[in-house]
Amino acid sequence: MNSLKTIVIKLNNMDFRYDIYQLFNIFYNFYSIEFLNENWNYSVDVLDDTVVISDGANLKRYEFFKGLRTKQSVKKAVFEYLSQKEKKEISWGTLVGIRPSKIALELLKYGKNCDQIIEYFKYHYDTRYDKAKLCVDIAKLEDRFVNKNKDNISIYIDMPFCPTRCLYCSFASNPIDKCKKIVPEYLKCLFIELNTVAEYVNRKKLNVECIYFGGGTPTSISDEQFEKVMYQIYNSFVLKNHVREFTVECGRPDSITLSKLESMKKYKVDRISINPQTMNDETLKLIGRRHTAWDVADKFYTARNLGFENINMDIIVGLPGEGLHNIKKTCESIKELDPDNLTVHGLSVKRGSRLHENMVNNINFAVPEQHELNLMYDETINLSKSMDMSPYYVYRQKNMVGNMENIGYAKRGKESLYNIQMIEEKQTIIACGADAVTKVVFPDENRIERHFNVKDVREYIKRIREMIDKKIELLDTLYK
Numbered sequence: 001m002n003s004l005k006t007i008v009i010k011l012n013n014m015d016f017r018y019d020i021y022q023l024f025n026i027f028y029n030f031y032s033i034e035f036l037n038e039n040w041n042y043s044v045d046v047l048d049d050t051v052v053i054s055d056g057a058n059l060k061r062y063e064f065f066k067g068l069r070t071k072q073s074v075k076k077a078v079f080e081y082l083s084q085k086e087k088k089e090i091s092w093g094t095l096v097g098i099r100p101s102k103i104a105l106e107l108l109k110y111g112k113n114c115d116q117i118i119e120y121f122k123y124h125y126d127t128r129y130d131k132a133k134l135c136v137d138i139a140k141l142e143d144r145f146v147n148k149n150k151d152n153i154s155i156y157i158d159m160p161f162c163p164t165r166c167l168y169c170s171f172a173s174n175p176i177d178k179c180k181k182i183v184p185e186y187l188k189c190l191f192i193e194l195n196t197v198a199e200y201v202n203r204k205k206l207n208v209e210c211i212y213f214g215g216g217t218p219t220s221i222s223d224e225q226f227e228k229v230m231y232q233i234y235n236s237f238v239l240k241n242h243v244r245e246f247t248v249e250c251g252r253p254d255s256i257t258l259s260k261l262e263s264m265k266k267y268k269v270d271r272i273s274i275n276p277q278t279m280n281d282e283t284l285k286l287i288g289r290r291h292t293a294w295d296v297a298d299k300f301y302t303a304r305n306l307g308f309e310n311i312n313m314d315i316i317v318g319l320p321g322e323g324l325h326n327i328k329k330t331c332e333s334i335k336e337l338d339p340d341n342l343t344v345h346g347l348s349v350k351r352g353s354r355l356h357e358n359m360v361n362n363i364n365f366a367v368p369e370q371h372e373l374n375l376m377y378d379e380t381i382n383l384s385k386s387m388d389m390s391p392y393y394v395y396r397q398k399n400m401v402g403n404m405e406n407i408g409y410a411k412r413g414k415e416s417l418y419n420i421q422m423i424e425e426k427q428t429i430i431a432c433g434a435d436a437v438t439k440v441v442f443p444d445e446n447r448i449e450r451h452f453n454v455k456d457v458r459e460y461i462k463r464i465r466e467m468i469d470k471k472i473e474l475l476d477t478l479y480k
Helices: 014-027 072-087 100-109 116-123 130-140 182-203 223-238 259-264 279-284 293-305 324-337 354-358 370-386 417-424 457-462 464-476
Strands: 005-011 030-034 042-046 050-054 058-065 151-160 206-216 245-251 271-274 310-319 341-346 389-396 406-411 428-432 438-443 449-450
Touching: 005 014, 014 042, 014 072, 050 072, 050 406, 058 072, 058 182, 100 116, 100 130, 100 417, 116 130, 130 389, 130 464, 151 182, 151 223, 151 417, 182 223, 182 457, 206 223, 206 417, 245 259, 245 417, 259 293, 271 293, 271 341, 279 341, 293 310, 293 417, 310 324, 310 370, 324 370, 341 370, 389 417, 389 428, 389 457, 428 449, 428 464, 438 464, 449 464, 457 464
Parallel strands: 005 030, 005 042, 151 206, 151 428, 206 245, 245 271, 271 310, 310 341
Antiparallel strands: 042 050, 050 058, 341 406, 389 406, 428 438, 438 449
16 A cells, blocks of 8 residues: 655646656655646646746746746746745756766867856756766766777676665665576576677677676675686686776675685776675665675775775665764775775665665655755765765766765776766667666767666576677667
């Protein structure tokens, strides 16, 4: 039974339903939002040149904003109305679920300066100065790295298994304890796909710049299986290419072993990710993780001692039950470890997650007020500065607590090239494995085509040849 509180909106033109839903969802993050003509909380009327908004007691009119498209004017009107009514400071304004640095990168290309771009963000999206400036700074850095040659590609490999399923996860990850019998068959099919892609890359004389092995949790499989995967990736792509970056997202400390770290060193991995998400043990238990903060530090120092010089750590702001004091503790612990990269995620409540299911069924989930969330993000900014890191990529998702952002920080020279190419979508990424998405970039046409491998592991095994053939067919439209 759905126990979420409900906001009902009366809307005169359903062409604007999606945009208005997204704006109301920012301010009423954990409400069910419906569009009906009866028992409404708000009415929104989009007229020829005016937006009229009412809560039944107060009515306001907003003339369309000069130079903006109709939808942008409607979104600005709703945002400004709700900002005043709810007295919330939403720093990104009307920007929802997009790559904001792409906007800044495009404006730089057209010769706009920093002040002009910041003003553009303010007028078009009501974006706060510091967030607009963040986009400009990141775009300037990314412009040095972003791909400009269609023959430069990246390879993504997906391992769709995890030690356990986290409370907030909506990915196609499968608990390894229940999937051990299917892993060998999955690896057999993955190796077929990797071999076929490697043959294609060599035949077309493409240059593999980056390799990213993610998931899921790549290290959730056994040491022996992991060694076989690393050997396969190395011989398929590393041995015959001048790879600039090879990342393995180790992820969960409880799945990382000395043997796996040694395999990564052996096969030339130069960047790894060890992801605590929080350094508070009570929260780790609550979100379904089997490791402790001590385990995070133990695996981090083991990796350092083996010579890994580019280690990323992920943390999440807004986890269930956490407030300012919790994020301070996490930041203090991360600072002591001193990683080379720091990725700060805002909690996104996704429909496929147990967290969303708990909320629908009214299971308690304490969310800090917007002011406290802003302070929590400030702590992560201070942490990055204390470790001499700068922001180098940013992206946003829908249904993020506090409507914030996911942002990557790095020490100078330790920026992840793959992350930049993935976010800015200027480079073809050939993806292998269940639930992997290939993106084929047509630079001359400013166009992207995607191929989706099936999510379900068993379906992937059954349809491996179909997945490969469709991927090659799409790639052939670019690499003729």
